[in-house]
Amino acid sequence: MKKFTCIVCPVSCILSVDEKDNEVQVNGNQCKRGRVFGVNEYNDPKRMITTTVKIENAKIKRLPVISTDEIPKSRLIELAKELYKITVDTPVLRGDIIVKNIGETGVDIIATRTII
Amino acid sequence: MMEKRIRKIIADMNKIADYDISASVSRDKIVTLNGTALYWKQVVDAGHKVANVKGVRNVVNDMISKDIKPNIIDYSKKIKEVKNNSISESCDVVIIGAGISGCAIARNLSKYNLNVMVVEKNSDIAEEATKANNGNIHPGVLAKPGTLKAKLNLRGNEMYTKLSEELDFELKRTGSLLVFYNKKDVNKFKILKFLKYTGIGKLIKPLSQAMKVPGMKWLNTKEVRELEPNLKGEPIGGFLLTTMGLVEPFEVCSALAENAAENGVTFKFNTQIIDIVKEKESIKEVITNHSTIKCQTVINCAGVYADNIAKMVDDCFYTIHARRGAIAIIDKNRKGYLNTPVGLMSDSDRSNNSKGGGASVTPEGNLLWGPNAVEVYDKEDKSVDAVDMDYIIKLGRGVTDEVKKSEIITYFAGIRAADYKEDFIVEASRKVDGFIHVAGIQSPGLASAPAIAEMVEEILFKQNSNLEIKSDYNPIRVAKPKFRDLSHEEQDKLIKKNPKYGNIVCRCELITEGEIIDAVHSPIPATTIDAIKRRSRAGMGRCQGGFCGPRVLEIIARELEIPLTKVTLKGENSYVLHRQSRV
Amino acid sequence: MNKRQVDVVIIGGGPAGLAAAIEVKKQGIDNVLIIERDSSLGGILQQCIHDGFGLHRFGKRLSGCEYADNFIVEVKERKIEIADKTIVIEITKDKVIYAMNEIDGITEIKCGAIILAMGCRERTRSQAFIWGTRPSGVLTAGTVQRYINIEGYLPGEKAVILGSGDIGLIMARRMTLEGIEVKGVYELMESPGGLTRNIAQCLVDYNIPLHLSTTVIRTHGNKKLEGVTVAKVDKDRQVIKGSEEYIECDLLVLAVGLIPENELSNQLNINIDTRTKGPVVDEYFMTSMEGVFAAGNVVTVFDLVDYVSLTGELAGRGAAKYVKGQLKMDKPITRLEPGENVSFVVPQYVRKHNLEEKLPLYFRVKQKLEKVEVTAVGNDETYYKKKHRVVLPPEMLVEEIISSNIKEGDKKITVNVMEVSKE
CATH class of the missing domain: 3.10.530.10 (CPE0013-like)
Structure with missing residues (x-):
């Protein structure tokens, strides 16, 4: 399991991300965008430049x-x-x-x- | 007798601590100390103790201590290099140091048919003790009776009125107030008052200086309150020393320097004296880091380095020890909180808050606290520490207790150049023709500066009877307009005349681009951000240059036609910008 | 000297002033003027090239410049008059402004209403009480940001940052991207001053260490900064002896806080809240001086620009109403007070009869708490309740009370943030 700080918005949720049965599961997010961020961060972290x-x-x-x-x-x-x-x-x-x-x-x- | 006393002092000191101090006394009663102590403070104490012995002319203190790292720079290579490069100049008089003494002397000498050069190692005038001064033109009460200091302080104070008129700088004779709080002291001060008014006090030696000071006024409780309604607690009474004056020290120094420059004196900055050459015990030339300058007279106003300079002509009979003082400036919200500098008179009040008390004001009316006094080995150590700040806060709050630490907008330190006699040394060298010592100039050096200059002028006059006053000498200097002091109508006119006055660069202090350009192109040009700040006040306010810093930097670069990366905060390598981010 | 009359003058063309001007115009007041000291509008946003702005308002993460541009475009479309490169040097009690620039000299402007939108300024080295020498190479974060982002110059090679507020964190990343070695971010407090997401994307992403309960105590170098001494501090923020460490650097970046800019407000002697360091304001962000409004960071330092714009609009509506004579200035007033674990509340008081449908309250908590309930309590009634998982001092809380719920006679409403008892 990996932990990330969600950077999508100022709420800064702490996400726990895990992979089970080839599916990435995100916990701790409060919105959909947070889930997407968690999955990305786990697979291939991306940032704006x-x-x-x-x-x-x-x-x-x-x-x-x-x-x-x-x-x-x-x-x-x-x-x-x-x-x-x-x-x-x-x-x-x-x-x-x-x-x-x-x-x-x-x-x-x-x-x-x-x-x- | 004198030598016996010195031997006793040395023996006592060696006994108490494990020192190995030795002393030698020269024929002209100069004592030289050698040896190693544990702490620097002990070195300074030893110097003072010996200097206090009756008959001792002065002390050369070559002692070191285990808590310091001596930093001796060897200039021999550089001296050779400069001698070989054969850049040679000449003049009649070289003044070493562009502090308040050097600039005052330069101005006095500028009236004669002399070619005068002021040589300064920093990039600007007033860079050392002068700029870190609290601006008090002391009445002269505190000086020890009979000293040169006592004499020059009284004379200097008196001379300031005319000086400020000629040179167009601000002088406010607010007086200074000495108050007391303790009922027990009432009688003591009644006696003082009696002695003053009857004139009997002049006969009592320890009081003689205080009694000589003109314009002392006794204030009762009510009068103290009326003068200073914001003072801490319930002061019972005090003395108003009406001759106390307030100035901006930098403004005075720059007025003197500008007037000197307008009358033909040359100022050479970033120029350090590394050697002085004599010929048969007469001055021949000085060697700087750039050139050799042939001259007949050298006036040593080198502040903390006066002893190093005197060594170059083998006439060093004093050691300058650095005494650091820090000052804190209070936010302008407190403008007018005090009308006069205020101190405590009585020891009993001092013991009440353990550290005495005192606060001062600038001519603008801003409140300032400090300075304190700390002996330091390093003559460049202008740092401020938490202990310094605690001390000056106690000092300030001793009389202005409502003001909080958080109201301090800035603080800084300067180094006083003290000798061990704690007196001024203004005299022609007894060994070298053409060399004049102006050393040990510490407080009240600002107040005494005009008198020091007058005295040096007299010395020079004695040595050189051909001196003639130039027909075109002009003692008047006119200050550049200060935008913020003008009425809106006058401001409008000024902008119409020169649009650069319509661009505010420093919001906190309301300083215009026009004033900054004036400073860059003034007779003593401002070439650094700090130099601009001192002349124009840009960056002195609450934001401390956060907003105007980049703008001032740009104006300097543009006006001097140099890259932004070459503009410094305070000379040498103090660049603000490292490099462009893209090539 | 030029003389003119303007219905509403807005001092400052940053996010608060732009939003206020647009709103005044929307309310039907045509004679509006923005006075801006810089040559372009947008204020400090123009040097905030990073993204993360405007999520509330535009639903997107814009850069500061883009956020500003959205407003600048609208200001221009609405043909709002702008006096750029112009600075206000004085405001008098009868709402006369003296403004100046290079071309017109001094202009005297009689104003119907004034909106103060000058933003904030940075706390300085002296206010952080850093000891030692005063060399070059000690700069505030905002100044460094300007040098790098606008002027294109790097002020050093090796940097130490003091303060973990958002500006400090943003600059850590920015300097790293520009090739400056950031040796660390030092924070006096036990917890970071900036948003958690900024710790993640500005420090963690670039392996920049964050040292909490550690501060810079001393600068070294007489002319140019040579290094700093950092030291750990105890719970009372006193330096722990023996923990001192010397760090070589030629740049010390200070991100030690922002203070509302009230140089002009002080001339008017308007009431200043000692907690926010800005003017005391009412329901329309009017200050204690009738007809003088305040908006954005002049009032208190907000952490999101979206809030700054909202307060600008509120002040704009208020100023328009004031000029039209639609504000009832009579009493009674209801005071809003910080209660349990709340450090301040803005606005500080309201008149029920002037309130819009919802009354937004801006406030901060004093310390980090988990599982809390925010309440707004009147004389004997609770007007508002909301639960939060976690509250932090750096993250401003905004809660909206339904105005119609507030009773006419209430003298005060207290805002509390309390832990929900574990049952």
Whole structure:
């Protein structure tokens, strides 16, 4: 049995996750999303990635970005480093795709701020 | 007689603890101590005991203790390197140290046809004891009668009025209040009052200094209350020393330095004296970490390092021991809580709260507690410890007991440069022509600074009869506008004239970008975040630079045309930013 | 000097101010002005690039920037006037504001109502009483966040974080991702200051150690930070002698708490609650000065931005009503007081006749308790009861009382959090 802290919402439920008869069972969650998180965390933990990329010709020097979905936790540092090589130019609109399908994960990296 | 007394003191000390102190006395009555004690405090005690012996001119205390790690830096390599690189400059007078003494002297000398250079190892003026001072222009009651300190304190205090007018810095003559709480003391103070008013007190030696101080006023219970309604408990009465003045020490120092610079004095920062070269017992040149400077006169205002400098010309007859003092600043919510600095008069009141009591105020009306006094070996140790804070809180709450520890917005420490006679040393070297000692300048050094400068001017005048006052000497300095002190109409006009005054950088203290730019480009340029803070007050408020820090950093970088990573908090390697996050 | 009149002025264009402005406009007041000192709206959210915002309001985990953007877009759509790069330097008792910027100089604004939405600021090194020298390399977490996320600079290579509040935890992860070695997070208290999920995703995920009942007692280095001394503390938060440890670092990040920003409120001499450190407010978050409202972290430091927006909207509705003369300012009032195991309650008092359908109460518990019941008790009646599995001081509680239940004559309602007796 493994224990995880659910990070889906601020309630931060403590989940006990176990595998029985090829089925992952989650206890301690208070909502459905918690169960999904528990199963994922047991099989293949995933996280959102938020960081910045360099932006030119703007008042601020870094453009904040986010992943459109969660990516494998084990690849967080590697993909963050990948993003550090990127420079974008203005204008950027919130939601603009900065990297398509980053590291073949099927997840895009998008801008979270409009900078004109 | 003197030597016998010293031998007795040394023998007693060696007996009590397992020391191996030895003393030697020179012909001019300088005592040199050697040996190892257990604790640094004992080293300092030994110095004081010997210095107190009648007839002793001063003490060179070369003792060490087992609780310290001596840090001696060998400059011989650097000296050779500088001598070889042959960057050579010249001037008439080199002033070592840009603290309050150095800057006051520089300003006095700037009126003459002299080429004066002030050499400072830090990146700014006032970086040591001066900036960590509580800003009291003491009336001169506390100085020991007959000392140089006593004389210069009285004279300096008097000179401040004219000085503040010429140099446009704030001076508030609030007076200072000494109160007592114990009924038993009523008679004692009645006698004091009698002695003062009749003039008889002047004849009693221990009282003579206090009795010389002008403007002492006796206050009864009601008058004390009226003056200071927030004082702790029920004070019975006290003395108001009306000549006490309050200043911002940095403001005074920068006013002096700016005026000196405007009258032609050169200030060299980040420049440390590593050697002084004599020729036939006359000054030839000083060697800094950058260059050699040929000169005729060296004025040693090096504060805690004055003894090291004096050693360079083989005329070190004193040792400077570092006495650290911490000060705590109270939130401006308490502005106006006290009108004057307040202390306790009587020993009986001091014993009541075991540590005495005292609180001061800034010219702005903000409350401050401290300083305390702790002997430390390391002349750079400007740390503040829990024990220091406990002490100054007790000190402060001894008279302002409603104010809580949580109301402290910041605290810091400075080092006083004390010699073992605990007096000022302002004199021409008896051994080296052109070398002037200005050493042991501790409290009341700020109050005495104008008088010290006057005295040095006289010494120099005696040595050099060709001195002439420059025709274009201008003793007037005009301070830059302080945005927050202006009316809204005046503020509006100022912004229309220069839009940079319309951008508030420090919200807590209401400091504009215009004022920060003024500070960067002032006659004594501010090149660090702390230097900006001291000149403009940006970062001095409640958030302590949390909000304005990054903005000030950016303005400095822009104005000096340097990368953000090269801006420092306080000179040397005190960078704030390590590197850009992406290349 | 320019002079003008505005119905409702909102000071601060962060989450509270944006929500308040939108609400005022929705209520039919057109003459609305947001005064923002920065060049862009959104306040501190613009440097909060991490996700986790807006789960309540938008049902999604947005980044701080995205959360702010949702409001900024609406403010612009509704054509609400914004004075950016403008700062308020004075508010007078008759609701006159003096604002200034580089272009217009000083502007005198006569206001119908004012909403204070200046947010909060960080506690400093001095307030945490850290001893030692004062070198560079000691920065608050918010300042570090700004340097890294907005300016693109790293303030050090090896960091120690003091304080395990959410900002401290978020910055531990952020610095790690940027290549700064985070040597540990130190927390004076016995339990972490931040949300449990942030311990998991910011520290555990990156193997960053959390040291509880341990604090930074001393900084070393005269010019640049060379290291810190940390030490364990006992139950009374006194340093345990012999537990001191030196840690080499060039950056000490302080996440030692936030304090409502009330520099301006203090000018007005409005009543401040010593527990929240913010103004005492009523049912519409009006302060003790009639027509001056407060919203968001000015009132008390909330842990979720969703609550900040809600209080902004409430204050916005209140200000609109006030300007229209629809608020009855007469008594009686009912005080809301912290009872058993509750450290404060916001709002501090209400007038029943002005209440909306539901009255939300924001409060924190004093200590961690399990299996508790929250109650709100009037003179002789319990208005509200709810059970919780676990309550923690870092996690603010919000409970809504049905307003119609409250009796007209009640002088006070006490909010309690008590353990349910084990039967």
